[in-house]
Amino acid sequence: xxxxLAGRSFPPVAPYLVGREKVREFxxxxxxxxxxxxxxxxxxxxxxxxxxxxxxxxxxxxxxxLQQLLDAPDAGIDFTRVVHGxxxxxxxxxxxxxxxxxxxxxxxxxxxxxxxxxxTAESVMTDAAGEHVVTATSTxxxxxxx
Amino acid sequence: xxxxxxxxxxxxxxxxxxxxxxxxxxxxGASGDFNPIHYRxxxxxxxxxxxxxxxxxxxMGAAVQPVVDWLASDGRPGDGGWVTDYQVRFTRPVPVDAxxxxxxxxxxxxxxxxxxxxxxxxxxxxxxxxxxxxxxAQVRVAWA
Numbered sequence: 001x002x003x004x005l006a007g008r009s010f011p012p013v014a015p016y017l018v019g020r021e022k023v024r025e026f027x028x029x030x031x032x033x034x035x036x037x038x039x040x041x042x043x044x045x046x047x048x049x050x051x052x053x054x055x056x057x058x059x060x061x062x063x064x065x066l067q068q069l070l071d072a073p074d075a076g077i078d079f080t081r082v083v084h085g086x087x088x089x090x091x092x093x094x095x096x097x098x099x100x101x102x103x104x105x106x107x108x109x110x111x112x113x114x115x116x117x118x119x120t121a122e123s124v125m126t127d128a129a130g131e132h133v134v135t136a137t138s139t140x141x142x143x144x145x146x
Numbered sequence: 147x148x149x150x151x152x153x154x155x156x157x158x159x160x161x162x163x164x165x166x167x168x169x170x171x172x173x174x175g176a177s178g179d180f181n182p183i184h185y186r187x188x189x190x191x192x193x194x195x196x197x198x199x200x201x202x203x204x205x206m207g208a209a210v211q212p213v214v215d216w217l218a219s220d221g222r223p224g225d226g227g228w229v230t231d232y233q234v235r236f237t238r239p240v241p242v243d244a245x246x247x248x249x250x251x252x253x254x255x256x257x258x259x260x261x262x263x264x265x266x267x268x269x270x271x272x273x274x275x276x277x278x279x280x281x282x283a284q285v286r287v288a289w290a
Contacts, residue, residue, distance in 0.1 A: 022176075029176035030207030031163060034214050047226065055214065055229040055285075056207040063178055080193070084202045088233035137233075 001117040001142055002076045005107045010068045012104045015128075016061045020097040023051045030054050043096070050097035058089050058125060062136040065105035065123040077119070077142055085118060086139040092132045100128040108137070115144030152223060152259055158268065159212035159254040165200050165240065166247035173204040187244070200240040200248060205279060209234075209252050209272045213285050216254065224264055224289035231286035234270075238279045250274050257284065264289050 020040065027037035035042035036052040043051050070077050095101070108120040120139045127133050170184050179201055182189040187197050210232055217227030242248045250272055257269035270283035 026176045026207075029169075029173045030204065031211050032214065033211070034218060036218070052228075054207060055210050055232045056203060059203050059207075060177055084236050086233070086235045087203065087206060088231070090231045091229070094228050 001110060001112075001119060002074055003110050003112075005069075005072070005075055005119065006110045007107060009104065009106045010065065010072075012102050013064045013068065015100045015102045016064075018053065018057075018095055018097050018099040018101065020051050022060070023053045023057065023097050026057050026060065027051075027054050030056065040097075048094070048096050053095040053097075055089060055091075056087075057095055058123075058134045058136045059087070061101050061103050061125055062123045062138070065103045066121060066138060066140075068105060069107065069119070069121055077140075081143045083141045083143060084138065085141040086120075086137075088137040089134055090137070091134045095133060099133065101125045101133060102127075103136075117142045117144070152256060152261075152266075154256050154259055156256045157253060158221070158256060159216045159252070161212045161252045163208055163250045163252065164247045165204065165208070165242055165250060167198065167242060167244055169247070170198065170200060170204065170242060173201055173207075177201065177203060179203065195239070196241045198242050198244070200242050202234075202236040202239075205236075205240055205250065205272065206232075206234050206283075208250070209270050209280060209283065210285055212252050213254050213268050213270070213287065217287060217289070222289070223266065223287075226290035227287055228289075229285055230265070230288050232284070234283040235281035236279075237281040238274070238277055240274050240279050248274055250279070254285070 103123045103125045105123045111118045123136045253271045258267035265288040268285040272280045
């Protein structure tokens, strides 16, 4: 992996419009039973504009930013050797249906450890008003030659 | 139970969950992660895996739901509870048998509590086949 990737920021990806049915679909897929994720009335009663996305929903939006990194011609990342090491989501507020999220990826660090490489990438997501919603941080481990 | 009787170490939620191949297909569609190691045994074994594995992000996503449920339950620490931060390390893969699936056990325990500031850290222990599959699985929650 190219160590010069550290510190690089990629252009923001096209805004992602969070749909109500996508929130429900993702909630079902992650075994959620929370009425806040399925029922707009329950969500509104709790003070939210629409159904509330489960805590890991931001991965759906983060995905396209990670793809930018994997596709970077000078990154030298072999996708078939990539293993997901760590994941974190840090929220300013929950994601709700109707949000238009713009994600921007920055490579926080690149490290080598015993033949493996590790890249930590932060995707900062802001809403249509430009306010921070969530930062999704992934560490990908690229296995070296056996 | 009121918030001031809560204490570090208290288990706030426990759940047993079976992931099946159906769960994996459903998660692939919902998340957009169509890596074939999550639905094709031949591809999984060709890269040295024991067989089809659960998406790490599926395990992460399902493991936090007992905490989300707790925040809405009668035993909740306060109203308006939500997950402000959630992190895990993927330490061990979860092979999902085509017939019986994979049974995960989730235990959520209070790791840190600040009643004044109305927030807490919940530590998750997620186990498959007698071993933990997530490391440093921490959920930060806040309430009003």
